[in-house]
Amino acid sequence: MNAPAFRAATDGSSSPVVISVKNVSKRFGEAKSNQSVLALDNVSLDIRKGEFVCLLGPSGCGKSTLLNIIGGLTDASSGSARIDGREIKGPTPDAISFVFQESTLFPWYTIVENFNIALKFQGVPQSEWSDRTMKALKSVGMATFANHYPNQLSVGMRQRVNMARGIALKTDVLLMDEPFAALDEQTRMVLGEDLSTLLAETGKTIVFVTHSLAEAVFLSDRIIVMTARPGRIKTVVEVGEPHPRSPDFMLEPRFSELRNELYALLRDEIRAATAAMRDPVSAPVSLHGG
Amino acid sequence: MSIADNTTMSRHGGSPLQRASAFFGGPRGIVWARLSLIVLAAVVLELYARLLANPTFFPPLTEVAQSLFDTVLADAKIRTAVLNAIWQITIAYGLSIAVGLALGLAVGWTSFGRRSTFPIILLLYAIPQVVLLPLFVLVFGLGAGSKIAFGFSHGVFPILVNVVAGMRNVNQLYIRGAQSMGASRVDLFRHVIFPHMVPSFFAGLRLGMTMTLLGVILAELYVSTQGIGYYTKVFAETMDPAPLYAIIFLLAVIAITFNEIVRIAERRFTRWKA
Numbered sequence: 239m240n241a242p243a244f245r246a247a248t249d250g251s252s253s254p255v256v257i258s259v260k261n262v263s264k265r266f267g268e269a270k271s272n273q274s275v276l277a278l279d280n281v282s283l284d285i286r287k288g289e290f291v292c293l294l295g296p297s298g299c300g301k302s303t304l305l306n307i308i309g310g311l312t313d314a315s316s317g318s319a320r321i322d323g324r325e326i327k328g329p330t331p332d333a334i335s336f337v338f339q340e341s342t343l344f345p346w347y348t349i350v351e352n353f354n355i356a357l358k359f360q361g362v363p364q365s366e367w368s369d370r371t372m373k374a375l376k377s378v379g380m381a382t383f384a385n386h387y388p389n390q391l392s393v394g395m396r397q398r399v400n401m402a403r404g405i406a407l408k409t410d411v412l413l414m415d416e417p418f419a420a421l422d423e424q425t426r427m428v429l430g431e432d433l434s435t436l437l438a439e440t441g442k443t444i445v446f447v448t449h450s451l452a453e454a455v456f457l458s459d460r461i462i463v464m465t466a467r468p469g470r471i472k473t474v475v476e477v478g479e480p481h482p483r484s485p486d487f488m489l490e491p492r493f494s495e496l497r498n499e500l501y502a503l504l505r506d507e508i509r510a511a512t513a514a515m516r517d518p519v520s521a522p523v524s525l526h527g528g
Numbered sequence: 529m530s531i532a533d534n535t536t537m538s539r540h541g542g543s544p545l546q547r548a549s550a551f552f553g554g555p556r557g558i559v560w561a562r563l564s565l566i567v568l569a570a571v572v573l574e575l576y577a578r579l580l581a582n583p584t585f586f587p588p589l590t591e592v593a594q595s596l597f598d599t600v601l602a603d604a605k606i607r608t609a610v611l612n613a614i615w616q617i618t619i620a621y622g623l624s625i626a627v628g629l630a631l632g633l634a635v636g637w638t639s640f641g642r643r644s645t646f647p648i649i650l651l652l653y654a655i656p657q658v659v660l661l662p663l664f665v666l667v668f669g670l671g672a673g674s675k676i677a678f679g680f681s682h683g684v685f686p687i688l689v690n691v692v693a694g695m696r697n698v699n700q701l702y703i704r705g706a707q708s709m710g711a712s713r714v715d716l717f718r719h720v721i722f723p724h725m726v727p728s729f730f731a732g733l734r735l736g737m738t739m740t741l742l743g744v745i746l747a748e749l750y751v752s753t754q755g756i757g758y759y760t761k762v763f764a765e766t767m768d769p770a771p772l773y774a775i776i777f778l779l780a781v782i783a784i785t786f787n788e789i790v791r792i793a794e795r796r797f798t799r800w801k802a
């Protein structure tokens with residue numbers, strides 16, 4: 239295996255903290271109404287530069303909500319989130335870019351036009367557009383489709399392009415909300431490896447939401463395991479393995495051990511979540527405590 | 529690539545059946561099918577008119593064609609009337625597009641605007657405007673004004689309604705995506721909401737075209753002393769159906785021409801949907 243070009247901060251408290259989440263709670267709806275949902279309950283989390291952090295937890299536990307709060311797309315009800323020491327009050331496109339589960343490429347623009355508009359939104363000078371676009375497209379092997387419309391690509395290709403756009407924006411932080419969920423397993427693995435390489439080469443900080451245990455172990459430096467709603471941090475699992483990671487990592491006994499550990503942690507939470515859905519009255523959802 | 533391969537294959541090789549189905553399924557086959565249908569209809573009408581129908585109401589097509597040149601187009605006054613109708617329709621349609629688009633964008637931009645105004649617009653749209661025609665004549669006079677105004681009042685609503693409807697239901701994902709990249713409100717409008725609205729706008733343009741035509745012609749029939757409506761009335765009342773049909777044919781040509789222009793523009797601007 240190659241020597242890692244950049245060693246991320248699994249152990250290194252030396253790297254500076256990039257994202258700092260302090261006592262964040264999020265309630266949707268009015269606290270008194272019975273429609274109100276406490277999605278996040280007092281979550282605190284520090285993410286260091288160059289780290290790959292996965293958010294793992296049962297469906298509806300607030301992973302996307304946490305990601306959206308970091309990205310400035312949703313306000314926290316209480317607590318605060320900071321990026322590079324700045325309080326997050328809205329989107330910070332100069333520091334953070336998003337990759338969502340579904341491609342957010344605009345169907346009315348070609349791939350190139352989509353990249354250009356993203357760079358324009360971000361305020362990048364026009365002279366850099368085409369260079370950055372082509373580099374990013376090449377990095378995911380999609381350069382020949384630059385002038386296609388998104389609808390002319392398969393779902394997998396679209397998501398690759400979508401990821402490339404996140405890369406082209408060159409932000410230090412990449413927030414990814416189940417970016418590979420709609421893809422087949424082989425493509426997921428290939429893109430996962432690409433991502434690990436990207437991390438090693440660029441030292442980007444990546445926060446990644448997934449439901450796949452294998453993906454979480456394969457990609458992460460740290461895995462944040464969350465409880466069923468209201469989401470709290472249950473445990474943090476460290477994966478001490480340098481980037482870029484090769485598929486051989488999946489064959490190591492440590493890989494399956496970590497995977498099993500995660501499954502054991504999650505099983506109870508998932509049971510709690512399903513019970514809550516079946517019987518909302520006695521479940522913790524209806525408790526308005528925050 | 530594979531599509532191109534397919535067509536070349538069926539054009540140069542393949543079984544006769546494959547070739548036949550490629551021909552009838554292809555664009556040339558469609559054109560031929562259309563032409564034969566028109567020819568067939570013409571022959572049937574001609575035979576029906578010559579053998580069965582009362583010639584006072586139903587002239588043979590050949591006679592209509594002849595009167596198109598001998599009576600209608602040969603008459604300078606009728607020619608002027610047709611030209612007048614064309615520019616009245618053009619102005620009414622242009623106004624409908626400009627106002628329909630501008631108002632639609634203004635109303636559809638905020639959900640407040642939509643919810644407060646849209647029901648009222650729909651209500652106005654539902655009124656059969658013919659009952660207001662005398663009022664239009666009273667206000668805009670007997671000349672071109674009332675025709676343009678009436679064409680406009682017909683054409684503007686379908687465009688307005690479709691523009692507003694097209695600005696609804698923009699996929700939230702695109703909005704969030706754009707916002708996360710730092711798009712301003714103007715950016716959102718220009719690059720997300722507007723393009724999303726375009727296909728619906730074109731649906732409105734097509735409908736608006738038909739309605740504008742209807743409005744202008746209705747006003748023509750009601751007040752005209754020298755317009756195209758006047759001549760249709762004259763020919764109908766003097767039991768001279770051939771030129772009447774010839775004028776109707778001309779109107780159809782005008783409608784089809786406008787429609788084609790809209791269709792070509794639509795194809796150009798909604799290529800991404802294909």
Ligand SMILES: Nc1ncnc2c1ncn2[C@@H]1O[C@H](COP(=O)(O)OP(=O)(O)OP(=O)(O)O)[C@@H](O)[C@H]1O
Nearest residue numbers: 266267275277296297298299300301302303304467
């Ligand atoms: N805009 C909203 N309005 C009201 N409730 C919301 C909203 N967004 C999320 N919620 C609620 O917050 C909770 C957490 O949602 P979130 O999308 O963060 O879950 P998640 O962990 O990402 O789930 P999944 O794994 O299924 O994507 C859910 O119970 C959801 O019903």
Ligand SMILES: [Mg+2]
Nearest residue numbers: 301302303415
């Ligand atoms: Mg989610």
